[in-house]
Structure formats: structure tokens, C-alpha cells
Amino acid sequence: MMIASLCRRALLGVSLGALATLSSLPASADQITFVSQGGAYQKAQTVAILDPSAKKLGITINQDSIPDAWPAIKSQVASGKPTWDVVDVPTGNCLRGGEQGLVEKLDFAKLPNAAAMPEAYRSAYSVTYEFYSSVLAFSRKKFPDAAPSSWADFWDVKKFPGRRALRNHPFATLEAALMADGVAPDKLYPLDVDRAFKKLEEIKPSITVWWTSGAQSAQLLNDGEVDMVMAWNGRVSALMGEGAKVAFTYNQGILQSTSLCILKGAPNLATAVRFVNEAVDPVHQANLPLHIDYGPANPKAFDTGVIKPERVAQLPSAPDNASKQALMSYAWWSSPAGEAAEKRWVSFMQK
Amino acid sequence: MLALALPALLVILLLIVLPVGWLAWQSVYHDGFTLENYRRIWSEDIYWRSFALTFQISLLVTLLALLLGYPIAYAASVAPKRWSIVILALVVLPFWTSVLVRAYAWLALLQRTGVVNQVLRQIGVIDEPLALVHNTFGTVVATLHILLPFMVLPLYATMQQIPRDLMQAGASLGAGPMLTFWRIFLPLSLPGVLAGSTLVFVLTLGFYITPELLGGGRTIMISMLVSRNVELYDQWGAASAVGVVLLIAVGLIFFAVSRFIPLDRVLGQK
Numbered sequence: 129m130m131i132a133s134l135c136r137r138a139l140l141g142v143s144l145g146a147l148a149t150l151s152s153l154p155a156s157a158d159q160i161t162f163v164s165q166g167g168a169y170q171k172a173q174t175v176a177i178l179d180p181s182a183k184k185l186g187i188t189i190n191q192d193s194i195p196d197a198w199p200a201i202k203s204q205v206a207s208g209k210p211t212w213d214v215v216d217v218p219t220g221n222c223l224r225g226g227e228q229g230l231v232e233k234l235d236f237a238k239l240p241n242a243a244a245m246p247e248a249y250r251s252a253y254s255v256t257y258e259f260y261s262s263v264l265a266f267s268r269k270k271f272p273d274a275a276p277s278s279w280a281d282f283w284d285v286k287k288f289p290g291r292r293a294l295r296n297h298p299f300a301t302l303e304a305a306l307m308a309d310g311v312a313p314d315k316l317y318p319l320d321v322d323r324a325f326k327k328l329e330e331i332k333p334s335i336t337v338w339w340t341s342g343a344q345s346a347q348l349l350n351d352g353e354v355d356m357v358m359a360w361n362g363r364v365s366a367l368m369g370e371g372a373k374v375a376f377t378y379n380q381g382i383l384q385s386t387s388l389c390i391l392k393g394a395p396n397l398a399t400a401v402r403f404v405n406e407a408v409d410p411v412h413q414a415n416l417p418l419h420i421d422y423g424p425a426n427p428k429a430f431d432t433g434v435i436k437p438e439r440v441a442q443l444p445s446a447p448d449n450a451s452k453q454a455l456m457s458y459a460w461w462s463s464p465a466g467e468a469a470e471k472r473w474v475s476f477m478q479k
Numbered sequence: 480m481l482a483l484a485l486p487a488l489l490v491i492l493l494l495i496v497l498p499v500g501w502l503a504w505q506s507v508y509h510d511g512f513t514l515e516n517y518r519r520i521w522s523e524d525i526y527w528r529s530f531a532l533t534f535q536i537s538l539l540v541t542l543l544a545l546l547l548g549y550p551i552a553y554a555a556s557v558a559p560k561r562w563s564i565v566i567l568a569l570v571v572l573p574f575w576t577s578v579l580v581r582a583y584a585w586l587a588l589l590q591r592t593g594v595v596n597q598v599l600r601q602i603g604v605i606d607e608p609l610a611l612v613h614n615t616f617g618t619v620v621a622t623l624h625i626l627l628p629f630m631v632l633p634l635y636a637t638m639q640q641i642p643r644d645l646m647q648a649g650a651s652l653g654a655g656p657m658l659t660f661w662r663i664f665l666p667l668s669l670p671g672v673l674a675g676s677t678l679v680f681v682l683t684l685g686f687y688i689t690p691e692l693l694g695g696g697r698t699i700m701i702s703m704l705v706s707r708n709v710e711l712y713d714q715w716g717a718a719s720a721v722g723v724v725l726l727i728a729v730g731l732i733f734f735a736v737s738r739f740i741p742l743d744r745v746l747g748q749k
Contacts (some may be wrong), residue, residue, distance in 0.1 A: 202713065291591075296696035337613045338696025352592050471711060475525045478699055 159188035160213040160396045160403055166193030169420060176415035181406040187399055201391060205230045210391045213400040216257050219458040222389035226253030231389040239405045245426055248455055254387035255408055256425035258416060261383050261444035261453060262300035265364040265376035270355040277377050279308035282356060285334050290355030293348050296338035298473045300382040303454055304358060307380050313454035321469045325476055349374050361444050362421035381453040383444060385425060417443050502719035509716050516720035533701040537683035540622050544630040544679045552634035570631045578625055582692045585621040586612060613695025621689040626682055630675035637671025684725060701725055
């Protein structure tokens with residue numbers, strides 16, 4: 129009895145829901161579904177970028193979140209009826225999606241805000257949305273005076289004795305190895321993969337942990353389990369905010385990004401394009417670092433006056449910090465050579 | 480009889496046979512029949528290294544679980560009722576905590592600034608902290624802790640069924656406690672040993688969280704290659720082929736073992 133009535137109520141709910149969807153169909157032209165990675169990051173975007181954009185454009189932004197959107201993008205586009213419009217994903221996913229026909233090619237004539245961004249910050253299929261950086265972080269307890277300030281220092285176990293951790297992934301790690309070997313940050317690509325792995329072999333015996341999650345990298349440094357580590361700037365800033373005796377340098381950091389791209393056959397293509405342009409508006413972009421330790425993708429955000437000078441100095445994409453760093457080439461990493469380097473990683477770890 | 484077993488068989492068919500079969504199918508079919516996924520496993524030595532390491536760790540964990548678990552199960556089976564309940568409760572207690580939490584707990588215990596190293600340093604046993612975690616050692620310790628109940632419970636169940644008068648009969652014939660244990664109790668407890676060892680061995684083969692969190696990136700067990708292949712090749716088949724090979728390897732091992740030990744008789748207790 130109980131179950132039967134529950135079922136009936138559920139069915140009623142479904143049909144009401146279906147009716148609601150139907151009745152809202154005519155208005156669907158001015159709404160989009162936006163997908164990001166959830167957590168504090170998505171909340172920060174909602175306040176800084178999504179809500180203001182929705183208000184300005186007079187549209188509704190429905191949100192979804194998923195830690196790794198790539199498999200869902202593939203299956204949604206393969207089904208022929210994607211439900212998502214715009215995704216915020218690692219830039220490499222947009223590039224690969226473009227190659228495989230999973231995302232729409234962008235018409236930059238309709239994206240004036242994006243068109244004004246540096247060419248390195250966009251591709252035919254994507255616009256950079258925000259920046260973070262893989263930086264050299266260290267314990268101020270272990271190194272109170274002379275601190276390691278380059279990847280050459282990280283590799284120098286005599287001058288800077290201590291325990292070390294690197295990420296268990298080739299992204300940024302191969303770049304760091306090449307910089308330690310003397311390659312200039314702006315001359316990295318195409319990566320000399322053999323040279324990078326050879327340099328990594330050199331430091332391998334001194335690596336205590338190869339970390340797999342951002343939380344782990346922070347825990348290792350905070351607990352004194354390692355004295356220096358390659359970590360994401362936001363993770364180290366969070367520790368510093370809690371009063372941990374740690375610090376990091378942007379020198380030779382590797383600037384990484386997520387980008388916006390639009391799914392092939394997106395249900396609200398025209399609105400999606402309008403949203404992508406609005407999302408990289410300098411003022412919205414300048415709002416983002418007020419809520420989270422990520423840097424704006426649009427350099428014009430730094431001219432808006434929204435971000436205070438002391439905050440600018442902390443951000444990975446601030447002009448003074450960006451000029452000290454290497455900009456990761458997602459185009460190289462999604463090329464056959466990049467994919468081969470990624471596959472080679474496990475065999476390096478096993479030896 | 481068959482009608483009674485039907486619902487259970489149906490559940491097994493729907494939840495095990497079909498999904499596993501589908502995954503196995505994916506490993507040989509991707510836009511047409513292909514053996515590419517198997518050629519890759521055959522030709523790249525990363526797979527062999529991980530298979531070898533996985534079997535070594537599984538064997539080690541099984542042996543250690545047996546060495547630790549046998550005395551515990553024995554104590555529980557001979558102790559007075561009240562005490563045996565306490566012992567078994569202590570064995571089962573960790574089941575109430577998630578595997579992830581226990582892995583982190585081991586990290587807090589074993590790391591360089593962890594409890595174990597601090598105590599050893601304070602009592603002067605060591606000068607420099609020992610590398611107890613971020614390696615295979617830490618992985619084995621945590622895996623062993625998580626799987627110990629799977630050894631103790633089958634052992635206890637078997638030992639409880641061993642008639643105590645057999646030992647008395649042995650003693651009446653002049654055998655000492657060592658001899659009665661060695662000649663009577665131990666052989667009769669073998670079904671439990673085999674059941675527990677099988678469980679622990681097979682479960683360790685598929686472990687993921689402990690090597691991922693406590694292996695420091697170096698302890699690459701086969702389950703980690705499965706997840707890597709999903710990410711790297713964007714296909715279920717590239718990952719499920721690894722699982723199929725593992726399944727076949729385990730099947731062959733049990734077939735080989737069964738030629739020396741009559742598994743059906745030992746496990747079925749006929």
C-alpha cells in the first residue's frame with residue numbers, strides 16, 4: 129500500500145516535472161548549462177563570474193559539477209543530444225575535444241573580450257578561464273635564510289639538503305626537470321623528453337614521495353614530511369594563511385590553466401557564445417581572485433583596479449609573476465609526442 | 480532445489496556475469512574486433528612489473544596474515560566463551576571504520592614525524608627517522624591490517640568445529656601438547672587456512688587505496704594501471720583487458736594449486 133502510494137506520488141512528481149520542462153521550453157534560448165569542477169572553486173566562480181554574467185546578459189545559468197568532465201563530454205556528444213553547453217575543463221581537454229570534433233569551433237568576431245586576450249591564452253576551440261601554477265614550495269623552518277629559488281636549486285641536494293616531493297605525473301614535472309637542466313622557461317617546447325627523463329633520474333633517489341593529490345602535497349609540507357615540494361600555488365597559500373612556516377616562489381613556476389569550451393551541438397549555442405565572452409570580461413575576471421587563489425585569465429583584469437596591489441603580487445598570472453614563469457603548452461601535451469611522454473611516465477616510476 | 484536457487488543465480492547473472500562479460504567484450508571489440516589491448520599488455524614491460532609486484536605483495540600479505548591470524552583464531556577458539564567474544568569483537572572492530580580513514584591513520588602513525596618514529600627516537604632506539612611509509616612496507620602494513628579479519632574469521636569457524644576429544648585421545652596415547660597440535664589440530668584446521676588465505680590473497684590482488692596513499696608513488700599495483708589506462712586511452716577496453724589478464728592468471732594459479740591440494744575436499748570439508 130505504502131509503496132504503491134509512494135510510487136504514484138513519484139510518478140506524479142515526474143509528470144509534473146516533465147510539464148515544467150515543457151512549459152519552460154520556449155524560454156530555453158536564454159539559459160545555458162555550465163559545468164565546472166565543484167567545491168570551493170565553483171562557489172568562488174558563482175559569486176565572481178557566473179551570477180554577475182547571468183544578471184548582465186539576462187540569462188539563467190544552470191550549474192552542474194563533475195571532477196573529471198572529459199568522459200562525460202565524450203559520451204554526451206556521442207549520444208547526439210548533449211545537455212551541457214559550456215564546460216570549464218583543463219585546457220588540454222578543450223584542445224583534444226577540438227581535434228576529435230567534440231567541441232564547437234569559436235568565432236572570435238563574436239567574442240571581443242576573448243579576442244583582446246594574448247594569442248597564447250586561446251585556441252580555435254577554447255578561451256583560457258583562469259590560471260594556477262605549479263611552484264617550488266619549501267619549509268621556512270628548514271631553510272630560514274637561503275631558500276631554494278629555482279629548479280636547479282631543487283635538484284642541488286648538496287647546497288640544499290633535505291627531503292623532496294614531486295607530483296606523480298609528467299605535467300609540469302618534465303618542464304621543471306628541463307629548467308633544472310638549464311633550458312629557459314620560454315624555450316621549453318617542444319619538450320626534449322629524453323633529456324627531461326634523464327634529469328629526473330638524477331633527482332629520483334632524493335624524492336621521498338611522488339604525490340597524487342593536491343591535498344597530499346600540502347599535508348607533506350605541513351607535517352614536515354618533506355622540506356621542499358612542487359605544489360599548486362593555491363595549496364601553499366592556504367597553508368600560509370593557516371600560519372604554517374612555509375613559502376613558495378613563482379620563479380620558474382609552470383603556469384597552467386583551465387579553459388572554457390562549448391560542446392558540439394550544444395542545445396543553447398548562441399547563448400553559450402554570449403556567456404563565454406562575458407565570462408572573460410575584465411571586471412568579472414578581476415573578481416575571481418578576491419574569492420580564491422587563482423589568477424584571472426584576462427590580463428586586462430589587472431587594469432580594472434578591482435584587485436589591490438598586494439593581492440596582485442600574490443597571483444600566478446599577474447604580469448610580474450607571469451614573466452618569471454613558463455606557460456604550459458597544452459597543444460604540445462595533447463600532440464602525439466606529449467601523449468607518448470605521458471605513457472612513458474609509469475615505466476619511469478617503476479624502475 | 481533449482482527453483483530456490485534461481486533468484487540468487489539471477490542476481491549473480493545480472494550483477495556479475497553480465498557486467499564482467501561486457502567489460503571483457505570491450506577489451507576485444509572497439510570499432511571492430513581487436514587484440515590491440517592485449518598486444519599492449521604483452522609487449523610493454525610496465526604490465527609485467529606491476530603483475531609481479533602485485534603477486535609478491537599479495538603473497539607476502541597472505542603469509543603475514545596467516546602468521547598473525549592463526550594464533551588469534553586459536554586463542555579465540557580455546558578461550559572461555561566470554562573471552563572469545565572479546566577477541567572476535569576486537570578483530571571485527573576495524574570493519575566499522577572506512578578503509579580510507581584507516582589508510583590515513585597509518586600515515587599519521589608511520590610517517591617521518593609520525594607517532595612510531597617519535598616514540599622510537601625518544602627512547603633512543605634510532606637517531607634518524609625510519610622510512611616506514613611512502614614505500615612497499617607501508618603499503619603491506621596497512622593492507623595487512625585491513626585484511627586480517629578475512630583470515631581470522633574463517634580460521635576461527637574451522638577451529639571451532641574441531642572436536643576437543645580428539646586432542647584428549649591423542650594425549651591419552653601419550654602425545655604431548657606440541658605433538659597433538661602438530662598431528663591433530665593443525666591438519667584439521669587446514670580448510671580454514673586455505674579459505675582464509677584464498678580470501679586474503681584474492682582481495683589483495685585488487686587493492687587500490689593503500690598502495691595509492693601509502694606507496695609514495697613507487698608501489699604500482701595492477702589496479703593502479705587499470706585506472707591509469709582509463710585516463711590515458713579513454714576506453715574501457717584498455718583497462719578491462721588488464722582485469723581480464725588478472726582474472727585468467729588467478730584462475731590458472733588456482734587450477735595449478737588444485738592439482739596438488741584437493742581444494743574441493745578441503746573447502747567442502749567432505
